[in-house]
Amino acid sequence: MQEVIKVESLTFRYSPNEHLIENLSFSVYEGEFFCVVGPNGAGKSTLLKLLLGFLRPKAGKVFLFGRELGHFNEWEKLGYVPQRFSVERFWTGTVEELLRKVAKREKVGWIIAFLHLENLLKRQFVKLSGGEQQKVLLALALTKNPSLLILDEPMTGLDIHAQEHIEYVLREISKDRTVVVVSHDLGFVMRNASRMLCLGMPECRLVYPKDFGQIIRELYGLH
Amino acid sequence: MDFINTLGFVYEGVLAGLLIALSCSMVGVYLLMRRLSMLGAGISHSAFGGIAIAFLLGLEPTLFTLFYVALISVLLQFLMDSKRLPSDTILSLFFSFGTALAVIVSAMKENLSANIYSYLFGSLLAVSREELYVSLFVFFITALAFWLKYDQLFLVLFNEEIAKLKGINTSFINYLFVLLAGMNIVLSIKIAGLLLSASFVALPSMTALLVAGSFFQTFLLSAILSLLSVFLGVVISLTFNIPPSGAIVMLMVLFFILCFLLYAYKARKRF
Numbered sequence: 001m002q003e004v005i006k007v008e009s010l011t012f013r014y015s016p017n018e019h020l021i022e023n024l025s026f027s028v029y030e031g032e033f034f035c036v037v038g039p040n041g042a043g044k045s046t047l048l049k050l051l052l053g054f055l056r057p058k059a060g061k062v063f064l065f066g067r068e069l070g071h072f073n074e075w076e077k078l079g080y081v082p083q084r085f086s087v088e089r090f091w092t093g094t095v096e097e098l099l100r101k102v103a104k105r106e107k108v109g110w111i112i113a114f115l116h117l118e119n120l121l122k123r124q125f126v127k128l129s130g131g132e133q134q135k136v137l138l139a140l141a142l143t144k145n146p147s148l149l150i151l152d153e154p155m156t157g158l159d160i161h162a163q164e165h166i167e168y169v170l171r172e173i174s175k176d177r178t179v180v181v182v183s184h185d186l187g188f189v190m191r192n193a194s195r196m197l198c199l200g201m202p203e204c205r206l207v208y209p210k211d212f213g214q215i216i217r218e219l220y221g222l223h
Numbered sequence: 224m225d226f227i228n229t230l231g232f233v234y235e236g237v238l239a240g241l242l243i244a245l246s247c248s249m250v251g252v253y254l255l256m257r258r259l260s261m262l263g264a265g266i267s268h269s270a271f272g273g274i275a276i277a278f279l280l281g282l283e284p285t286l287f288t289l290f291y292v293a294l295i296s297v298l299l300q301f302l303m304d305s306k307r308l309p310s311d312t313i314l315s316l317f318f319s320f321g322t323a324l325a326v327i328v329s330a331m332k333e334n335l336s337a338n339i340y341s342y343l344f345g346s347l348l349a350v351s352r353e354e355l356y357v358s359l360f361v362f363f364i365t366a367l368a369f370w371l372k373y374d375q376l377f378l379v380l381f382n383e384e385i386a387k388l389k390g391i392n393t394s395f396i397n398y399l400f401v402l403l404a405g406m407n408i409v410l411s412i413k414i415a416g417l418l419l420s421a422s423f424v425a426l427p428s429m430t431a432l433l434v435a436g437s438f439f440q441t442f443l444l445s446a447i448l449s450l451l452s453v454f455l456g457v458v459i460s461l462t463f464n465i466p467p468s469g470a471i472v473m474l475m476v477l478f479f480i481l482c483f484l485l486y487a488y489k490a491r492k493r494f
Contacts, residue, residue, distance in 0.1 A: 054384060080388050090256050091381055093438035098381065101374045102389065124436065125381075140385065 001029040003066065004148050004178045005051060010060035012043070012050055020046060024060070026197055026206055030147075033174045035193040036182045037216070042200030044182045045083075048152055051180075052080060064148075079141030081134075081151040089126055095136050096121040103143035111139045115169065131162025138169060148178045155185040167192070186216055233457075236350035236414070239358040240453045240471075243410045244423070246365035248449035250404040251428030252441055256380045258310070260429070262299070262401070263421030265314030266408045269295045271417055272324030273409075275339050279328050284342075285354055288409050289361075296405030300398050345416030347457065347467045358410050365403050369442075372396060377438060414453075415468045426475035427452065433479075433486045448478050 005028040012021040020043040028034045036044050049055040051062055053069050062069040065077060095117060099108050112118060115135045120128060125136060134154060141149060154170070155163050167188060170179060174192075183189055189196055190212050198205045198215055207215045254262050273291030277284040295317065302313045329336040350358075369376070378386040379396045386393050408420055415423040431445035456471030463470075 052384070052388065054387070075388050075390055078388060080385060082382055082384050090258070090432055091438070092256075092432060092435050092441045093377060093381060094436070097377070097438050101377050 001031070003027045003063070004030050004032075005180070006063040006066075007051070008061045008063070010047075010050060010062065011058045012046060012055065013058060014046075021050070021057075021199075028178060028180060030178055032178055033192050033194045034178070034180045035189040035196040036180070036199065037184075037186065037189055037196055038199035044199055045152055047199065048150060048180075048182050052078075052150065076144040077147050079144070079146035079149045081137045081141045081149070081154060083152045083156065091126055092124060094122055094124050095128075098125060098136065098140060099143065102140055108139065108143055111142050114172075115139050129162070130158045131165060134158060134162065134166055135169070138166070138173075142173070146177065148180070149173065150180045152182050153184060154181060155183060155188055163188075190216070233348045233461075235352055235355045236347040236467075237453075237457050239350045239355045239410075240347045240414045240457065240467075241450055242358045242362040243407060243414055244427075244449035244453040245446055246362045246403075247407045247411050247424045248427045248431075248445040249365060249369050249442060250400065250407050251424040251426075252431065252445050253376065253380070253400050254404055255425065255428045255432060257397075259314075259401075260425045261311050261314045262404060263408055263424040265299070265317045266292060266296065266405050267412055267417050267420040268318040269321035270409050270412055271339075271342065272321035272328070274342050274412075275325040275328035275335075278335055278338050279331060283353075285357055285409070285413060288412075289357070289406055292405040292409045293402055296402045297398060299405075300401040304394065304397070342412055343417050344466065345413055345420070345468050347414045347453075347471075348460075350413060354410075354413060361403075361406050361410055365407060368399060368403055372399070376400065415472060419468050419472045422472045422475060426472070426479055430475070430479045430482045434482050448475070452478065 007024060007026050010021055010024040013019065024047075036047060038044050046055065050057055051064075051069075053062075053072075064072045065074065067074075099112070099121075102108075112121070115138060117135060117139060120132055120136065125133060128136065138154075141151075151170075154166055158166065163185070170181070171192060173179065181189075181193075190209075193209070193212070195209075196207050196212065196215075198207060205215065251263075254260060270288050270292050273288040273295075274284050276282075276291070277287035280287075299313060299317060302308065303310050325339060329339045375386070375391045375396055378389060378391060379393050383393045386396075404424070408424060411420040411423040414420075427448040428441070428445045430448055431441045431443075435441035435444050452471050452474040456474050457467055459465065459474070460467035460470045
């Protein structure tokens with residue numbers, strides 16, 4: 001199986017005495033539903049920023065589709081869904097404007113139909129509900145039909161119905177692409193992940209489904 | 224008839240006012256969406272220091288201040304990019320530095336303070352032909368930048384991380400538009416005065432953000448409100464013999480209040 005993401009001895013810290021991400025190595029393979037979990041401050045979002053090149057590591061390397069991050073230029077292969085709350089609230093654009101700026105209408109027709117966005121096209125993004133905004137962010141990430149989709153906390157702030165819908169959509173999408181999700185939602189992780197990476201333990205661990213329960217109890221101090 | 228005759232005398236100022244109002248309305252939307260509404264005040268007060276230096280050195284104040292503020296704008300964006308301090312702290316620093324510099328320089332030579340302090344209130348009616356050409360040039364490059372980079376700007380303002388992954392050089396876009404904002408703010412000082420130039424940039428865009436239904440509409444509405452305010456402000460100023468900067472900004476405030484009431488009424492009806 002092809003290595004979609006390869007991380008080699010990655011180290012990152014915001015301040016000299018901190019040990020946020022220390023000598024971390026792992027790979028994500030084609031077709032995986034890979035989840036990153038860990039308590040607050042464990043470095044989940046930081047790891048994601050390192051994978052996307054928004055932060056520079058102190059040491060180590062990241063490879064995307066076999067190319068080192070510094071030389072990687074096939075960004076259309078990658079879709080990214082940021083945390084919903086990182087979108088500017090004074091931004092007045094509509095969903096239609098947003099999709100039209102990123103891709104031609106005919107190319108996004110299938111996404112609009114698949115995510116049922118028809119009735120949202122004329123509405124302003126900032127005035128949508130949490131679930132609707134998450135669907136639009138997903139649509140935006142899918143415009144170039146990427147083979148790798150990375151999501152940062154896709155369930156945060158959503159009600160139960162919106163969570164169920166987004167989970168269904170992600171499951172469908174993951175059938176023909178690799179999905180990497182940073183999530184606090186342990187139920188979502190246990191139901192969907194083919195493997196998970198646990199940050200915030202004495203040693204970061206890669207875990208297979210049969211051990212999910214035990215590791216999550218250990219990680220969050222549950223009994 | 225008297226009014227038309229007077230308008231003939233001040234057409235350079237009116238034309239410069241309309242051009243700068245139009246480009247300020249565009250950069251104003253950009254600044255507000257980036258939560259940099261304080262940038263207008265920060266840059267105009269920095270420009271105050273530049274104006275003072277120009278008078279001290281005997282240089283043409285508008286041109287010198289344009290170059291001075293271009294440097295200040297690049298430095299501002301660099302500091303905001305480094306994320307070591309919050310944007311409003313950096314802007315307050317530049318605000319204080321520019322004002323203090325102007326106060327010190329104005330005391331260094333005799334008769335200097337009268338020239339420098341005349342920029343506090345500005346006057347659209349005193350715009351020279353050279354200043355009109357500079358306004359035309361700045362308007363042209365601002366409009367060109369918005370026309371060529373509109374789609375990229377749209378995504379950068381939505382979310383910089385998504386924009387970066389779509390291959391957009393977000394850093395270039397931010398430097399470019401902060402630079403243009405700085406240059407437009409300098410020209411708005413001549414028209415609205417240093418004390419009111421920030422309102423000249425922020426008010427029409429704030430009003431447009433309240434009622435616009437889309438990103439494009441926000442720019443369009445902001446431009447229409449700016450042009451209307453300048454045109455009607457000049458008419459009121461010439462008719463009632465009051466300073467044009469005060470009349471223009473007062474109209475901008477009035478438009479804001481009207482649109483806010485409309486917005487509140489609509490919101491109430493919805494619930």
